[in-house]
Amino acid sequence: MEFFRIKRDIPFMSYGKLTTAISLLTFVLAVFFLVTRGLNFSVEFTGGTVMEVQYAQAANLPKIREQVGTLRLGEATVQSLGTSRDVLIRLPNKPGVTSAQLSNQVMGALKADGGQLELRKVEFVGPSVGAELVEHGLTAITIVCLGIMLYLALRFEWRFAVAAIIANMHDVVIILGCFALFQWEFSLTVLAGVLAVLGYSVNESVVVFDRIRENFRKPAMRNKSVAEVIDNAITSTMSRTIITHGSTEAMVLSMLVFGGPALHGFAIALTIGIVFGIYSSVLVASPIALALGIKREHMIKPPKSKQEAVV
């Protein structure tokens, strides 16, 4: 079996204008949603109390809302969690009331009319923790970007480093944009997923860059233009790209299907990251490297002139 039977190199670089336009558009859209809608931060970031309860029978959400509402705990949200029996209740922080008291009050109210339910999880986060998490998250992203750029600049060339990071940030912003657009909950686990995408997506660019460098060295490629060399590199790594991402995606889909609500956001972030990772490494990173003026001479050190032996 061989999926990819490509006779000639695909002229990816000649689509440069089109792909840049598409990327710019999605990027701008993502930023637009991020600004207008904002991320739906989880309790870990915002502070507050989250309770997960499981009913013996299907839960009656409007009734639960009413029961919680009678406690006057501020803006509480009640939603179902995966199954009809699992319910998630979110409560804002209230000064002077500990979360244990809070959860006891809520459980009391829910059990008041003989409801059969079990408390599965309580999570309380104080208001000071969230700001710190955001700060640490941003630091982590910056350090990852700088580290990767430094490594790529040393191992390849600064033009590649810049191109790879732009492609990467493009993926990250698009993931965040999707989370903003659909108002999916952005939790710490999702943040871990986003950061993993940063490392993963740069992989893809590295594989292509590696091929470009190899092609520059090949005698057969000497007469080809830089664009043609890049086209050839992308075409010959195409098969590997699709299969690898397919495999990773199989794993991620398995998490999406079997992982339950706790891994849902994580798997979604990775799915988007993988799809855009393929796209950006092929159609964003390479055109940028080309636009930055990558040349054969950048990759191949000029042969050192041998010194004559002095007698």
Next chain:
Amino acid sequence: MNRYPLWKYLIIGLALIVSTIYTLPNFFGESPAVQISSSRQSIPVDTALMGRVETALAAKNLTPDGLFLDGNSLKVRFRDPDTQIKARDAIQAELGDSYIIALNLLSSSPGWLTRLGAHPMFLGLDLRGGVHFLLEVDMKAAIDKTVERYSGDIRRELKAQKIRYGAIKRSGNALVVQLRDAQTLKAAADALARTLPSLTMSEDADAFTLTLALKPEEITRIQGDAVKQNISTLHNRVNELGVAEPVIQQAGPNRIVVQLPGVQDTAKAKDILGRTATLQVRLVEDDPALMADAQAGVVPAGYELLDELTSRGPSKILVKRDVELTGDNINDAQAGFDENGAPAVHINLDSTGASIFRQVTAENIGRRMAMILVEKGKAEVVTAPVIRSEIGGGRVQISGSMNPAEANDVALLLRAGSLAAPMTIIEERTVGPSLGKENIEKGFNSTLWGFAAIVVFMVIYYRVFGVISALSLGVNLLVLVAMLSMLQATLTLPGIAAIALTLGMAIDANVLINERVREELRNGVPPQSAIQAGYQHAWATIVDSNITTLIAGLALLIFGSGPVRGFAVVHCLGILSSMFSAVLVSRGFVNLWYGRRRRLASLSIGQVWKPNQ
């Protein structure tokens, strides 16, 4: 050309054997157990205790599956949870309150594995259920307390030296003493420099003021001590909850993490953690007639019969109800030695405490005084020394008939009577045990099905090379689980996600290699050289891509907290294990399979399509 030297096979073989051994304990599951430990150094957990427990169990017809001493605790294993509960009650009845008796789950892997240091992976709270608290220590309060103590010390010293002074004002972390003239200023500065060398002093000769400030290193020390003291107090309280493996750690300069696996009742846990124990100093009544009455059940009015815990077991002691002094007046208590080299406890009182203590001791020479820890309405005598002389100056020393372990216990309990600084809970997480089990199941299923999908695809697409890729992916999983078990790194649900993701990403290396070999074949290279060239070309790419991923992983490890860190640990380890298995191990398999064949006509790597056919 595709042959490994023997030593490479030996390395692979050794890695596989070690990994298998360390992975094994994860398959044996857990059995219910009762864990007995002691919160005091003076009450040891030893073979004598083991004997007592055995007889107590035998009396109730309960047969333990195993009984062993492990460091400072005695673990008794049982067949089912039912016996476990009964045994707990039996042991509790026999040993009383001096020991911590907790229900626990022990790995039921065979003894030879445990002796090799092979334990199952350490599961996080989200997988086994329990409570997690993050507490923040109020540092400002700790500093305030110290500054107030110094203010008292200054006042006392100036009075003792008969130096007239005006007001003592606080400004920030400094105290400003107003004096009358240059002469008193000089005298005060001399006196205070002698008794309080730990403060930096500056004089203002025009306004006749003396400013005494805390040194920066003193402030750091106070803050460090405050956290340490709070941690030891928390330890004491958690012990009372009967949690088998509590985690109490400092997290950052002013935070403490408390994790209580298996605890479900958060309200009770919080109540106990946040409780303030109070220390009371009261006088002891040693009149034999009154004591005899009290023993007979007729406690005289104004008196109370309390337990005193000594290394010789509990004994009764009769104390007055009047409280002379409380823990609020105690600044510090440390174990040490007296002038004769005997173990002693040194107590430091504040100014109010010092003057009351002087009065009490002056009036009661020859009698005994009890230091009582009152927690949750239960009073217990920590120590009851005899007053030998009048004690002034606020520095008290208790010594005689104590061994160093007891001195430590007493100091710890006295300190527990007053938290160094108040704490607030800033984060709390409770996970029910059923949710924990479900999380394990879900994580396991995701990994299993994802793994299966990849294996099926690889085998169909790459044939023998696919089988080899799948095998090396299996080795990867084995090595990763072994490393996690060996390091006893905490495995959380995001950690399981990281295992799955790492496997999904690790296959990349094999795909790279296989595609490269195919490409070489496509270009007409003979099979043996194609293998060689394929691996060689792919290697550089694999290293580059793994290092960039590792950079991301390390940043997550350093800056991440909670779930992010759990993810990062596994992710980083997974990258290392995949480098090993995807390159070294898979090449080993290929060499074993193809390396010895001289005339190899073709490779089983799926169809190799050529454009000109």
